[in-house]
Amino acid sequence: MSLAPLLVLVPLVAAATCAVAASRAAAVSAMAASLTFVVGSIVAFSSFAGPPEHALYGLIYVDALSGLVVLIIAVVAAIASLYAVAYVGNAVRAEEIAPSGVGWFYVWIQLSIAAMFAVPLMNNLGLMWVAIEATTLTTALLVAFFRRRHSLEAAWKYLMLGAVGLGFALFGLVLTYYAASHALGEAAAALDWDQLRANAGALDGALMRVAFALVLIGFGTKAGLAPMHTWLPDAHGEAPTPVSVLLSGALLNCALYAILRFHLLAAGALGASFSSDLLLGLGVISIVVAVPFVLVQHDLKRLLAYSSVEHMGIVALAVGIGGPLGLFAAGFHMFNHSVGKTLLFVAAGALGQRYGTLRLSRLRGAFEVAPVPALGLVIGTLAITGAPPFAPFASEFGIAQAGFAGRPAALAGAVVLLAGSVLVFGGMLFHVLSVVLRTPPRRVHAASFPFAAGFVGLPLGVLLVMGIWLPPPIRDAFIAVAGVLEVVR
Amino acid sequence: MIGAAAVVDGLAIALLSVALFSVALRGLVSAVWLLVAQSILLAFVAATIGVSSGAAHMWAAALLTLGVRTFAVPAVLFRVLGAVALKRETRPLLSTRSALILAVGLVLVAYVAAGRLELSDAFPARQALPVSLALTFIGLLLMATRRKAISQLIGLITIENGVFLAGLIATLGLPLFVEIGIFFDLLVAVGVTAVLTLRINEQFDTMNTDLLRRLRG
Numbered sequence: 001m002s003l004a005p006l007l008v009l010v011p012l013v014a015a016a017t018c019a020v021a022a023s024r025a026a027a028v029s030a031m032a033a034s035l036t037f038v039v040g041s042i043v044a045f046s047s048f049a050g051p052p053e054h055a056l057y058g059l060i061y062v063d064a065l066s067g068l069v070v071l072i073i074a075v076v077a078a079i080a081s082l083y084a085v086a087y088v089g090n091a092v093r094a095e096e097i098a099p100s101g102v103g104w105f106y107v108w109i110q111l112s113i114a115a116m117f118a119v120p121l122m123n124n125l126g127l128m129w130v131a132i133e134a135t136t137l138t139t140a141l142l143v144a145f146f147r148r149r150h151s152l153e154a155a156w157k158y159l160m161l162g163a164v165g166l167g168f169a170l171f172g173l174v175l176t177y178y179a180a181s182h183a184l185g186e187a188a189a190a191l192d193w194d195q196l197r198a199n200a201g202a203l204d205g206a207l208m209r210v211a212f213a214l215v216l217i218g219f220g221t222k223a224g225l226a227p228m229h230t231w232l233p234d235a236h237g238e239a240p241t242p243v244s245v246l247l248s249g250a251l252l253n254c255a256l257y258a259i260l261r262f263h264l265l266a267a268g269a270l271g272a273s274f275s276s277d278l279l280l281g282l283g284v285i286s287i288v289v290a291v292p293f294v295l296v297q298h299d300l301k302r303l304l305a306y307s308s309v310e311h312m313g314i315v316a317l318a319v320g321i322g323g324p325l326g327l328f329a330a331g332f333h334m335f336n337h338s339v340g341k342t343l344l345f346v347a348a349g350a351l352g353q354r355y356g357t358l359r360l361s362r363l364r365g366a367f368e369v370a371p372v373p374a375l376g377l378v379i380g381t382l383a384i385t386g387a388p389p390f391a392p393f394a395s396e397f398g399i400a401q402a403g404f405a406g407r408p409a410a411l412a413g414a415v416v417l418l419a420g421s422v423l424v425f426g427g428m429l430f431h432v433l434s435v436v437l438r439t440p441p442r443r444v445h446a447a448s449f450p451f452a453a454g455f456v457g458l459p460l461g462v463l464l465v466m467g468i469w470l471p472p473p474i475r476d477a478f479i480a481v482a483g484v485l486e487v488v489r
Numbered sequence: 490m491i492g493a494a495a496v497v498d499g500l501a502i503a504l505l506s507v508a509l510f511s512v513a514l515r516g517l518v519s520a521v522w523l524l525v526a527q528s529i530l531l532a533f534v535a536a537t538i539g540v541s542s543g544a545a546h547m548w549a550a551a552l553l554t555l556g557v558r559t560f561a562v563p564a565v566l567f568r569v570l571g572a573v574a575l576k577r578e579t580r581p582l583l584s585t586r587s588a589l590i591l592a593v594g595l596v597l598v599a600y601v602a603a604g605r606l607e608l609s610d611a612f613p614a615r616q617a618l619p620v621s622l623a624l625t626f627i628g629l630l631l632m633a634t635r636r637k638a639i640s641q642l643i644g645l646i647t648i649e650n651g652v653f654l655a656g657l658i659a660t661l662g663l664p665l666f667v668e669i670g671i672f673f674d675l676l677v678a679v680g681v682t683a684v685l686t687l688r689i690n691e692q693f694d695t696m697n698t699d700l701l702r703r704l705r706g
Contacts, residue, residue: 126667133674137681144685152689159682160632160641167625167648170671174656174663178608181660191664210606 002055004062004121006039007070011077011114015107022103026085029106033081036113040074043067048477052194054123061123061193064480068331069120069257071477072338076249077113079342083349083455084109084242090353090447091240096146105145105240112138112246119254125261126191129166129173132222132258135251136162143239143247154234161221161231169218169258175211176265179203193261200268212266212275215259216282222255225282225316226289229309233293236305237358241349244301248308248345249338256315256334260485263319267487272322276487280320280413286313287420295427300348300358303431304341307384310424311337317417318399321410324482329398331481336392336463340384343459347376351435353447360431365440373449374436376456381432383463385425391466396421493541497534497614497658504530504654505596505620508627508647512592513585515578520643521566527650528558535657538612546665550657557672562646562679569639569683573690582634592627599623608659617658624651638686642679649675 014032018025047053047067054061062070088105091097097105115138118131136159144155173191180190183202190196196203221228236244259279266275290310297303311333318330350373351366352358366374383390386397396417403414449455466474504527511523532554539547583591599622608618624647631644656663663671 124664124667126663127670130667130670130674133671133678137674137677140681141684144688147688147692149692152685152692155685156638156689159678159685160645163645163678164629164632164648167628167645167652170649170652171625171655174652174659177656177663178659191667206607 002043002053002060002062003039004043004053004055004060004070007036007043007074007117007121008114010036010039011110011117015110015114018103018106018110022100025103025106026088029081029110030085032110033078033113036117037074037078040070040117044071044074045473045477048473048480054194058123058192058194059127060121062121063484064477065257065260065331065484066120068334068477068481069253070117072253072335073113073116073120073250076245076338076342077116079346079455079459080242080245080249081109081113082451083245083346086449087240087242087349087353094353094356094445094447097240101145105142108138108142108145109242109246112142112251116246116250116254120257123193124191125176125193125196126173128258128261129170132169132219132254133163133166135254136166136222139239139243139247139251142243143235145240145243146238148238150234151238154231154238158231158235161228165218165221165228167218168214168221172211172214172218172262175207175214176203176262179207179211179269196265197268200265203265203269205270208266208269209274212262213278215262216275216278219255219258219262220282222251223259223316224252224255224286224309224312226286226309226313229286229289232309233302233305236308237299237302241301241345241352244304244349245342245345248305249342252308252312253334253338256312259316260319264485264487272487276320276322277409278320279316280409283313283315283317283320284413284416286310286316287416291420291423291427294424297427297431298360300352300360300363300431300435301345302358303360303428304344304348307344307424307428308337308341310420311341311384314396314399314417317413318402319485321399321403321406321413322487323402323406324486325398326402326406326410327482327485328478329395329402330485331478333392333395333399335478336390336395336466337384339459339462340380340390340392343376343456344380344384346455347373347380350447350449350452351377353449354444355441356445360435362441363435364438366436368440369444370449370452372452372456376460377432378436379460380456381428383460383467385428386421387425389464389467391463394467394470493537494612494614496537497612498616500530500534500537501614501616501620501654504534504650505623508624509589509592509596511643511647512588512627512631515581515585517570517578517637517639518567520578520640521563521570524566524643524646525559525563527647528554528562531650531653531657532559534617534654535662538657538661542612542661544661546668547657547662549665550662550668553668553672554653557676558646558650561676565679565683566639566642569686572687578635578637578640581636581640588630588634592630595626595630596623599626612658612661614658617654621651621655621658624648624654626651638682638689642682642686645682646675646679
């Protein structure tokens, strides 16, 4: 009996409970997220160790790739929900959120977590699409939760671009279904992943070419791949910080996961080069587009958001490069980015509440005002920009190595990756150091951040350990993910 | 006797004309009514294909189309319009004439593009696939050139209608439970967008999304 259905069920029940018992919503949400963290870890690690698993009459399908995304969502959702308790408390005291709105905040948080977990679990690609659309809808009002002008603008842009993107993806899905019902016969099972993967070679190549392009544009919008990323910095910057954590750490990976599934189908039908080259190209574009915006950034959370565009590009690039090493590093990097970015957003949120702003020029002297988040911000920046000995260095190094050993396009991609990483490293570190090192302003807000050392120390510890030494079960996990992503040539 | 394919072709052409009308007209109330017309035509397409192919779930698709797209969605839109007391799309980015010329150009592009896709198994209605692409393009055009939040939402639903039509004729619709999921999403999407529209209205005292241009860089 698989535990996977619980991952959707628990957040749904929690959401209902939060709606009824608004006064206990924070505790309910934190408990539910801790529970899904445990369940998600169990589901993920059993998927890494064994063959793909079905549950709920074939509705749910869990292989190592789903497992990795489940693990990422479980970790990020737990941190976001636990951090939300302090964050929302501060926001209510600062009168940014009305006390009556608190219950609803947690209702939407838990609903969005349920939708995110559904994405990697659905066997049917149509239902996967439905789940991704549900993640947009459940997070849209959260982005606008402060009801300020800028956050409404961000939410509107997010909703419209996300919906148009998903319209494209749906068109691609229809074409895939057409190709599949041609090859497999007219049945609901024609959109089931296990069926499709097994028969990918029989799908019509010309159709899958168009279908993959549409899906890449559509889900690529949601995954924040440039040039469809324009909603992302706004939404990540304007959303309440726990929501930014969910968007950047978990949601982007859900959309990327969907792209990877279709990539495998297109590669099965057409051979690896078409979809791999498109992924590689979009990855390179994302890195190139993100760099200048990181360099000239004036807002801390937008800085982190553009860094997410860069990192989604790096993962797409890694899958495009392919090969055992490239695919291993792709999964590894997805995990590293999520852990690192979660830490950075939490630190940024804590600082933002002390200063009452996220403008980089106003966040002076953070080391004196809030030493723990400031330290997390600096070391986290070092880690996420690929400084050794942290894990993102190891995964980016693996990607570059795979690129240099690969075809000419992969080589070019690796060069862009290295150049981009150096520039982003310099740019982000400059911004962050200029934040923490100057004289603090005379007045800052009071905002509590309990367990600060844990929120900062645990993710950093994970990234540090995994950068130096990958424990065998985790190494096997990424090998299993690479096995799923391996395209049979 | 007229074949089912000819009926679907006729309905598709009617859909295209309705979509072109929504480019030509600026009144918001008439825009919602044109959306109702689109939905009714779509429901007829589903029903016609259901009759001729004997696929029972097409009837479910037709009923869902009637219920969600013809009643629920327009009802929400009319409520929003009532709440914000707004009548016309003012100052769109393009004049009506240039928008129409662009729309006709997009229709031509759709016909050329659809000619390249070979769907041998699809329902044998020659106009339906190009029209579905054209609806998608026209929806994008509406979203890009109109400034009122509600007009952009109407553009979005037009895009969805195009994709839905493509699904109907290419594959006799997606599997029913997927279809239900998509309808549910559409309904929630319209609800969430309506809430957001009202909040934008109360914050900005307008439904102009061109005030939503502050976030850059």
